[in-house]
Amino acid sequence: MTLPLGVVFFAFFLLPMAQLVLVGASGEEGMSAYFSFLTKTRHLESTIATTLLSAGVTLVALAISTIVGLFLVRNRFPGRETLISLLTFPLAFPGVVIGFLIILLAGRQGLIGTMTKAVTGDKMVFAYSMLGLFLGYLYFSIPRVLLTIMATAEKLDISLEEAARSMGASQWRVIVDVILPALRPGLIASGAICFATSMGAFGTAFTLATNIDVLPMTIYTEFTLNANIAGAASLSIILGLITWIALFVARSLSGSTVAASG
């Protein structure tokens, strides 16, 4: 049992990782390539922008999904099943399609552009800005987060809320003292997955990020256009490390529930 497992682990995880680390250090700068994300302005900006974008997307996706998820779990109405399946529809889309949808919405020929031109005379285009990227990431993040939160919310014990209310707790206090603590494992798990996915998202960025830099795009540019293989490899490692740290923090915050409910 351990031998095949060891072989697979070695061949598909350790070997490529080691190779990546070596390639990252093989350039003219050697090991210091790993600090390029601090020393090279472009790399630093890209790293900060990507991390902020992912953190923002995670927070907003969690907020929206918590409200929507609780509502969907608590209420039964005609069309509920259809609505849930529609909400999870974007799960199947590749990033390119999501980028395309954002262009249709906020691109030069997009819906918002046409509408704002008709109303104000100015065409509003933000598909290729940070906002467009943010919306795209949010769009594909919400289904993942929503499903996890709904699964956690299904298991909430209603009598806990009733007990709190019987002692005089307002709706707001019930949310803060009872519901959010109970949802915590699901929030941390889905938040970590959301953050990791956003950090590494390429398809959407490839479609939209013509003027802005996010890490996966920077890696792609270094690799294909500048043939800076060492730089690309070192940035890959940095990207992996930031995401890994985020998952690690999430894991230690919630015990070991990240893997379980993620």
Added chain:
Amino acid sequence: MQETTSVQIENCGKTFADGTQALEPINLSIEGGETVVLLGPSGCGKTTLLRIIAGLESPDKGGKILFNGENVTAKMIENRNVGMVFQSYALFPNMTVSENVGYGLKVRKMPARERETRIQEMLDMMQIHDLAERQIDQLSGGQRQRVALARAIAVRPRILLLDEPLTALDALLRDRLRMEIDALLRKLNITAIYVTHDQAEAMALGDRIVVMSKGKIAQVGTPREIYYRPQTDFVADFIGTINRLPGTEKLCRPEDIRIVAPDQASHVGVLAASQFLGDRTRLVLSGITEEDFIVEAPLRKDIPLGSDVPILIDDRFLIDPKAVGA
């Protein structure tokens, strides 16, 4: 000790959104300080009635709940000042025992020092002082229900509502906690409404028992009245064991039947089964009625299966469900 609160239930029915009627409009008056047990099989509407009194459900149009004459029907549970104890304990897993007990006080913005005193008082009363700093998942079922009781009474509620609080516990613990709850209710002199499907629990705790069946009140009375003067077959069957006498509508409790010498017997049955229960033996006789006839008597000796058992049914102990209010 604070003033007690009476509860009037006027015309309270409950029809759920899917059209099922959980409760037909009922009327019930509960005195201040009284312990009333709502007893019935699952689905009889007892929990629905409790939830209407609590303010977790609203009654159908026309129904009213009054606390000491004040109409509280429109008030939500958070404004009714009731204490609730649940079958599932419903303790907050993210708080310690102390924090759970003090939660209602914190919500009411009681000053920290005063709150601490009240928490200590409650922990002492429920004898869970040693558990104060424990997490909830480190407690046994019995300990959890003690914490839940302490938490419910810490805010000094007007009435205490208990929804099958002992059902999740094992038999031995259930008996002990039942006695503790009984002592607690007497001590607090608080109006308490207790829901259970266990008739022994109902008899032990209730000043009055409300027997419910299919969304209706079948009978209201003291445990003695319910036991010895059941007004319907349902109540007679649900509370304890009962025998139907041949040829009449009359009923008889197993412990009121005596085993006598053959020449004094009013009936003779054949022993079909017997269970030695320690303090008494339960004999199942055939041949008296179509159904099994149950006799309970303190027996020192075994009676062999298949032998004749002469019994005497004293007329004084006969129960006539048709004689309403007898």
